Amino acid sequence: MAVNYEPQVFLFLSEILGIKIVDSEGRAIGKVLDLTGNIAEIYPPVLDILVRLEKDKKIVLLPWRRVAEVNGTLIFHTPQPEDFREPAPRSGELFLKDTLLDKQVVDTDGAKIRRVNDLQFLKVHRDLYLVHVDVGFHGLLRRVGLERSVAFLLRKLFDYTMTDQLISWKFVQPLFSPDLLRLTIAQNRLAHLHPADLADIIEDLNIHQRSAVFRSLDAETAAEILEETDPKIQVSLIQDMDTANASDIIEEMSLSEAADLLGDLPKDKAEGILREMEQDVADDVKELLAHPEEMAGGLMTTAFLSFTPDVTVAEAMETIRREAEDMDLIYYIYVLDGEEHILGVLSLRDLLIAKPETVLSDIMDKRLISVNIEEKKDQIADDFAKYGIMAMPVVDDDERLKGVILFKNLLEVVAPKLGK
Amino acid sequence: MLDTLSGIVRRVRQGFAGKKYWRSFGLFFALIGPGIITSNVDNDAGGITTYSLAGAEYGLGLLWTLIPITAALIIIQEMCARMGVVSGKGLSDLIRERFGARITFYLMIVLFLTNLGNTISEFAGVAASLEIFGISRTLSVPFSAAFVWWLVVKGNYKSVEKVFLFACVFYLSYIVSGFMGKPDWNAVGSSFLKPAIQLDKGFLTMAVGVIGTTIAPWMQFYLQSSVVDKGLKAEDYQYTRMDVIFGSIMVNVVAFFIILLCAITLFQNGVKIESAKDAAQALAPLAGEYCSWLFAFGLLNASLFAASILPISTSYTICEAFGWESSLNCKFLEAPQFYGLYSLMVFLGAGIILLPDMPLIGIMFYSQVINGAILPVILVFMLLLVNDRRIMGKYVNGLAMNILSWLTVAVLTILTLAMIIFMLI
Numbered sequence: 001m002a003v004n005y006e007p008q009v010f011l012f013l014s015e016i017l018g019i020k021i022v023d024s025e026g027r028a029i030g031k032v033l034d035l036t037g038n039i040a041e042i043y044p045p046v047l048d049i050l051v052r053l054e055k056d057k058k059i060v061l062l063p064w065r066r067v068a069e070v071n072g073t074l075i076f077h078t079p080q081p082e083d084f085r086e087p088a089p090r091s092g093e094l095f096l097k098d099t100l101l102d103k104q105v106v107d108t109d110g111a112k113i114r115r116v117n118d119l120q121f122l123k124v125h126r127d128l129y130l131v132h133v134d135v136g137f138h139g140l141l142r143r144v145g146l147e148r149s150v151a152f153l154l155r156k157l158f159d160y161t162m163t164d165q166l167i168s169w170k171f172v173q174p175l176f177s178p179d180l181l182r183l184t185i186a187q188n189r190l191a192h193l194h195p196a197d198l199a200d201i202i203e204d205l206n207i208h209q210r211s212a213v214f215r216s217l218d219a220e221t222a223a224e225i226l227e228e229t230d231p232k233i234q235v236s237l238i239q240d241m242d243t244a245n246a247s248d249i250i251e252e253m254s255l256s257e258a259a260d261l262l263g264d265l266p267k268d269k270a271e272g273i274l275r276e277m278e279q280d281v282a283d284d285v286k287e288l289l290a291h292p293e294e295m296a297g298g299l300m301t302t303a304f305l306s307f308t309p310d311v312t313v314a315e316a317m318e319t320i321r322r323e324a325e326d327m328d329l330i331y332y333i334y335v336l337d338g339e340e341h342i343l344g345v346l347s348l349r350d351l352l353i354a355k356p357e358t359v360l361s362d363i364m365d366k367r368l369i370s371v372n373i374e375e376k377k378d379q380i381a382d383d384f385a386k387y388g389i390m391a392m393p394v395v396d397d398d399e400r401l402k403g404v405i406l407f408k409n410l411l412e413v414v415a416p417k418l419g420k
Numbered sequence: 421m422l423d424t425l426s427g428i429v430r431r432v433r434q435g436f437a438g439k440k441y442w443r444s445f446g447l448f449f450a451l452i453g454p455g456i457i458t459s460n461v462d463n464d465a466g467g468i469t470t471y472s473l474a475g476a477e478y479g480l481g482l483l484w485t486l487i488p489i490t491a492a493l494i495i496i497q498e499m500c501a502r503m504g505v506v507s508g509k510g511l512s513d514l515i516r517e518r519f520g521a522r523i524t525f526y527l528m529i530v531l532f533l534t535n536l537g538n539t540i541s542e543f544a545g546v547a548a549s550l551e552i553f554g555i556s557r558t559l560s561v562p563f564s565a566a567f568v569w570w571l572v573v574k575g576n577y578k579s580v581e582k583v584f585l586f587a588c589v590f591y592l593s594y595i596v597s598g599f600m601g602k603p604d605w606n607a608v609g610s611s612f613l614k615p616a617i618q619l620d621k622g623f624l625t626m627a628v629g630v631i632g633t634t635i636a637p638w639m640q641f642y643l644q645s646s647v648v649d650k651g652l653k654a655e656d657y658q659y660t661r662m663d664v665i666f667g668s669i670m671v672n673v674v675a676f677f678i679i680l681l682c683a684i685t686l687f688q689n690g691v692k693i694e695s696a697k698d699a700a701q702a703l704a705p706l707a708g709e710y711c712s713w714l715f716a717f718g719l720l721n722a723s724l725f726a727a728s729i730l731p732i733s734t735s736y737t738i739c740e741a742f743g744w745e746s747s748l749n750c751k752f753l754e755a756p757q758f759y760g761l762y763s764l765m766v767f768l769g770a771g772i773i774l775l776p777d778m779p780l781i782g783i784m785f786y787s788q789v790i791n792g793a794i795l796p797v798i799l800v801f802m803l804l805l806v807n808d809r810r811i812m813g814k815y816v817n818g819l820a821m822n823i824l825s826w827l828t829v830a831v832l833t834i835l836t837l838a839m840i841i842f843m844l845i
Contacts, residue, residue, distance in 0.1 A: 101520075102517050102520055102521060102524075103517055112745070113743075114743050115516070115742065115743020135743065140521055140525070140742060143520070143522060143525075144522050144525040144526075145522060204747075206507075206508035206509055206648055207648075207653065209508065236651060
C-alpha cells in the first residue's frame with residue numbers, strides 16, 4: 001500500500017498495549033499484554049512482548065527483535081517454535097506495565113514522588129528503548145481516552161495547548177517492590193538526592209515502601225537520612241531492622257543524634273544496638289544518654305577537639321585534618337588545662353590565619369561563654385541568640401568541659417524566637 | 421553552606437511537625453482509633469436526618485434492617501482496615517494500581533459528585549440547625565464554610581477534632597431519651613422477629629438511604645487512609661479490628677435509638693418531618709421544651725465535624741489516585757489540584773445551599789440515597805482488591821467472608837435496581 005507513512009520516533013506504552021500482533025501474512029497471533037525491559041541498562045531496551053495467543057489463549061513471551069514493524073498493529077516475522085517462551089522474566093528483565101504503569105516512582109531530579117501515567121519509548125531502527133516516564137495530565141488523558149476532546153476544548157476556549165510532562169528515565173527510581181529496589185541497588189538513584197530531600201520523600205512513602213527504600217541505602221546515606229527524619233519515623237525505621245544493621249547505621253550518625261534516637265527506642269532494642277556497636281562509640285553514646293534530653297547534657301555531643309595550651313597551630317591543624325571526619329564540630333577547638341578546665345577557645349579561622357609555629361595559648365580567646373550541664377534548653381537558646389556563636393561548651397559543677405552543643409541541635413527551640 | 425542551610429530549614433519544620441504530632445496522638449488517640457473516629461463522623465447531618473425520617477415515616481418498620489446493616493458495615497470496614505494495614509496504601513491508590521487510569525478516572529468523577537452531594541448535605545445540616553436558633557442561612561452557611569476552610573487549611577484541625585469528638589456524647593442523649601420515652605419494648609422486639617419489606621418506592625428509597633448513610637462510600641476511603649496514616653502494622657491488626665467492630669456497632673446503636681425515638685414520638689402522633697424542628701421532637705422525653713436546642717447543637721456539631729473531614733478527604737483520595745501533590749504542608753501553587761478540589765467542594769457545598777428555596781431535609785436525605793446506590797460499585801472494587809493475592813498475600817478474604825460480602829453486594833444491587841425501577845414506573 002502506498003501510504004505516506006512517516007516512521008514514528010517516539011512511542012507510548014499505552015499505544016502498544018492491547019494492540020494486535022500479526023505475522024507478515026497478516027494472520028493474527030495474539031494481543032499485546034505487556035513488554036519487558038532490561039533495567040540494568042541506563043535506557044532499558046525492550047526485550048520481550050507478553051502476548052495472549054489468539055488460538056489457545058495461552059500467555060507467552062515473544063522476542064521484540066523479531067518485530068518487523070509497529071503501525072497500529074505489531075507485525076511479527078513469521079514466528080518459529082523457539083520464539084515462544086514461558087512468561088517468566090530473566091534476571092534483570094522487568095515487566096514494564098506491571099511494575100511501572102500507574103505505580104509510584106521517585107523523580108530524583110525534582111525530588112518528588114510521582115505516579116506514572118505512561119512510558120515513552122524511543123525507536124531506533126527496530127529497537128525500542130525506555131527513555132521517558134510521563135507524569136503529566138496530558139498523559140493521563142491519553143490513557144483515559146479523552147486526549148483529543150479535551151485538547152480541542154482547551155485550544156478553542158483558552159487557546160491553550162497541553163504539553164507532556166516527561167521525566168527522563170535516568171532520573172527515575174521505581175518503588176514497586178523491595179526486590180526491584182534491591183535489583184537496582186548498583187545504580188540506586190536515590191543516593192544522588194540530597195539527604196534532606198530524600199528524608200522528605202521517605203516521610204511521604206507508606207510504611208512498607210519506607211523500609212524497603214531505607215534498606216536499599218548504604219549505611220552512610222541511611223545515617224544522613226535518619227538525621228533528617230521525624231523522630232517518630234526514625235524509631236519505626238530502626239525497629240524494622242535487625243540489630244546488626246541498625247547499629248551499623250547508628251554508628252554513622254552524629255553522637256548527639258544517635259543518643260536522641262536510642263533514647264526514643266524501646267529499652268531492650270536500644271541495649272541490643274549498643275552491644276553491637278563499636279565499644280568506644282557505644283561508650284560515648286551511653287554517656288550522652290545518661291543526661292535528660294531537655295537539658296544541656298542531653299543536647300551536647302562529645303565528638304569535638306581539644307588541645308593543651310602548648311600545642312602549636314601546625315600540630316593542631318594536623319590533628320584536625322586527621323580526625324575531622326569523625327567529629328561533630330571542627331569550627332571551634334578548645335584549649336584545656338590538665339584538669340579539663342577550659343582556658344580558651346579558637347576558631348578554625350584563627351588557626352588558618354595564624355603562623356604555623358604559634359602556640360595556641362598565645363592566640364586563644366579567653367573570654368569564654370559556657371553553660372552548666374543541667375542548664376535548660378530555653379536558657380541555652382537565649383545564650384546562643386545573645387552571643388551569636390556556633391557551638392556552646394558545656395561544663396559540670398567543677399567547671400570541667402563535658403561536651404559542646406551545636407547550634408543546629410537547638411534549632412527547634414531557637415527557631416520560634418527568631419521572628420522576634 | 422547549602423548543606424547546613426537546608427538542614428536548618430528541615431529541622432525547624434521537623435520541630436514544629438513533631439510536636440504537633442505528639443500532642444494530638446497523646447493519650448486521647450491511644451484509646452480512640454480510626455474505626456471509632458470514622459463511625460462518629462458517620463453519624464453526620466445526612467445520618468441523623470435519614471434515621472429520623474425512617475422512624476417518623478415507617479415507625480418501627482425499618483428497625484430490623486439495622487441488624488444486617490451492622491453486619492455488612494463490620495464486614496466492609498474490616499476489609500478496608502485490613503487492606504490498609506497489609507498494603508500500606510489507600511483505597512484509591514490500590515484502585516489506580518490495579519485497575520488502571522481509565523476506570524480510576526471515571527470512578528473518581530463519580531466519587532467526587534457523590535461526596536459533593538454529602539458536603540451539600542453537611543451545610544444543609546448547618547443551615548437547618550442554626551435556623552432553630554433563628555439564625556438565617558444566608559449568614560450561617562457562608563460563615564461556617566469560611567470557618568471550615570480556615571480550620572483545615574490554616575488552623576489546627578487535629579486539636580479541634582477532639583472537641584468535635586467530645587461533643588459526640590450528644591448521641592447519648594438519644595439513648596437516654598430512648599429509655600425515658602418508655603417505648604413498648606415488646607413491639608420493638610417483635611419488629612425484629614418479623615422483618616417486613618414493603619415493595620413500594622418510598623420504602624425501598626428509605627432502605628437504600630439508611631444503608632447509604634450507615635455504609636457511606638467515602639467512609640471506606642477515609643477509614644483506609646486513616647489506618648495507613650497511623651502506620652499500623654500487620655502484627656497490631658487485631659486491635660484495629662476490635663476498633664473497627666466497636667465503631668460499627670456504636671453507629672448502629674445510635675441509629676437504633678434515633679429510629680426508635682422518632683417512631684414513638686413522631687410516627688405514633690402522625691407528625692411528618694418537614695424541618696429540623698420536627699425531628700428535634702424525638703428528644704422531647706429527655707429535654708422537654710429544650711429538645712430543639714439540644715438537637716440543634718448535636719446536628720451542628722455533626723455537620724461541622726463531617727464538613728471538616730469530607731472535602732479534604734475527598735481531595736486526598738482523588739489526588740492520591742492521580743499522583744498529584746497533596747499535602748496541607750504545601751503552598752497553594754505547589755499543590756493546585758489539591759487545594760482547587762478542596763476549595764471547589766467547600767464553595768459548591770455551601771453555595772448550593774444558598775440558592776433560593778433549597779429543601780434542607782430533602783437534600784440531607786437524598787444525598788444518602790445516592791450514597792446507597794453508589795455503594796455496590798465501590799464494594800465490587802474492594803472485593804476484587806481484597807482477594808488479590810499479589811496485594812494481600814495470605815491476608816485475602818476467607819471463603820465465608822467472601823460469601824457474605826458478595827451476598828451483600830448482590831442484595832444492595834437488587835435493592836438499588838428495584839428502587840430505580842419503582843422510581844421510573
